[in-house]
Amino acid sequence: MFIQTMMKLETFLVCIFIAVSQLVTAQKENTAQFQIHSHNDYHQNVPFWTAYANGLHSIEVDIFFKNDVIYATHGEGEIIEARTLENLYLQPLKKTISLQMGNSRKLQLLIDVKSEAYSTLKKLIYVLKKYPEIINDKNISIVISGNRPKINDYVNYPDYIHFDYQSLAEISDAKILNKIALISLNFKNFTVWNGKGRLTAKDLKKVSSIIKQAHSFKKPFRFWGAPDSKTAWKVFKELGIDFINTDMPHKASTYLNTLDDRIYYSNTSSKVYTPTFESDKKNIPIRNVILLIGDGNGLTQITSSVLANGGELTLTQLKSIGLIKTQSADDFTTDSAAAGTALATGSKTNNRAIGLDAFDKPLTNITELLFEHGFLSGCITTDRLTGATPSSFYAHQKDRSNISGIASDILKSKLSIFIGGGSKDFENSNFLENFVVLDDINLIAQNKSDKVGHFISETDPLSVLKGRGDKLAQAAKNGLQFLHNKNTPFFLMIEGAQIDSYGHLNSTAGIISEGIDFDKAITEAVKFADKTGNTLVIVTADHETSGFSIPQGNLENHMIEGDFTTHDHTGTMVPVFAYGPHSQEFQGVYENSDLFGKILKVLQIKTH
Ligand code: MG
């Protein structure tokens, strides 16, 4: 009863914490609504439809009136006979209305008049009258830019016609002000910024004040002649510019509409442990080896966690650093099965293979080999225990998807301890008959059984963002103590699995929260190494995931903007950090399959 109450209290507090942190995050984010304007739209390969399909809210329609026809073009010399205003814009727009595409979306047609104002507008109104569904649609606004009539004449035009105002001079006549739908100014009048790096503090102030003045008209605002880049789009969004000008509708829309999801204000931290370095790089015998694998934890993933954690992690205290190449036997880009197998067996194999070579022959993995030399071993993961990474250290199956085959291999395995997710994978079987499965992770450390296990979930384990808490660090601490109590040398693999899952989802928040959580397990390992003096700690990754990059961020509020080149793994090298006796052996650049041999070498174990 008491425990249940405590659990409820804990769940309640976690919910409160999540709610509060989400509130804080929401407050920090700029919630200003931006819209994107397709500048010089007729220049697109497919005018109108490209902008429309990408959800843009404003399309520039350059028009030129000649021979009683309104053409969609920048100038008389570029006229293409069939490219009339009607063919290129009004007919397609009519089509979207009749087919109810992009329903109830606001759309501004910013008609940029390149020929004489009065005659062109007269003809334009004549043409528009043929499209009552457009001019009567409350969601469509028609705004005249470029060559415009005199401002006092604006009131003479129909209600559905509004104008672009390119000045900040006051308008006292309310009727005229009412005909203004947009304020546009030339960005180059205020700064020479080219969209790379930052606006200078002085220019930022100037530009901000212009936007503020423009907004005092209570009209949407746009800069033209503005830089057109990711950096610039982000700045303009943050400055609250209503219409962001672009010649790249698809890129700008993709970038801006994913920005909130790609930005993370970190609210978790790993308490950095400073190692004693007493045993580091010493040529003394090694008793235990802890191998920590951050799945998908490439250099940028690590960097993002480091910067979000205030500039350092326990990981970044370590001094012996190398890089490994991750290519599998049959592919430039490895999966976690082939990479896990390479780390666990010293042999490159095909993607999807668990503990088998490229010809389907079983390989001896490190837990089996060390067992012959008197070592105990264990696997800890934030994945299902049958996941490709942990199973490479105890199973032998042709395909990583053979979950029941992998689960059955645990019966024959040399593992003394496992902690991971997916108890369902072992249901209705005797796979675990030689393990004592404990319900409480904190009872593992002092348990005297030969073989123990603990499941952190029935199916997929929770992520940190979804409330997993400090499970991985607890697992590491308890697992290490359990093995230590056996007075026998051991090998322990600890996986931070979900850095990879969130890479696949292109989630900056997930990558960083899991990366920082992984560091807490690293901290337990390094502390254990200092306590014992004869433990080697190796931290690496199986591969990089998502082609992660961090173009921008803010150290003060722990903000990182992530960007991604893929939803899959990449072929880039990943770091290796080592600590403890002989850690210097792990420096340099080598293949993932070489790590195994290096571990055996420093353990002074010869293979035949
Ligand atoms: Mg994995």
Ligand code: ZN
């Ligand atoms: Zn993956």
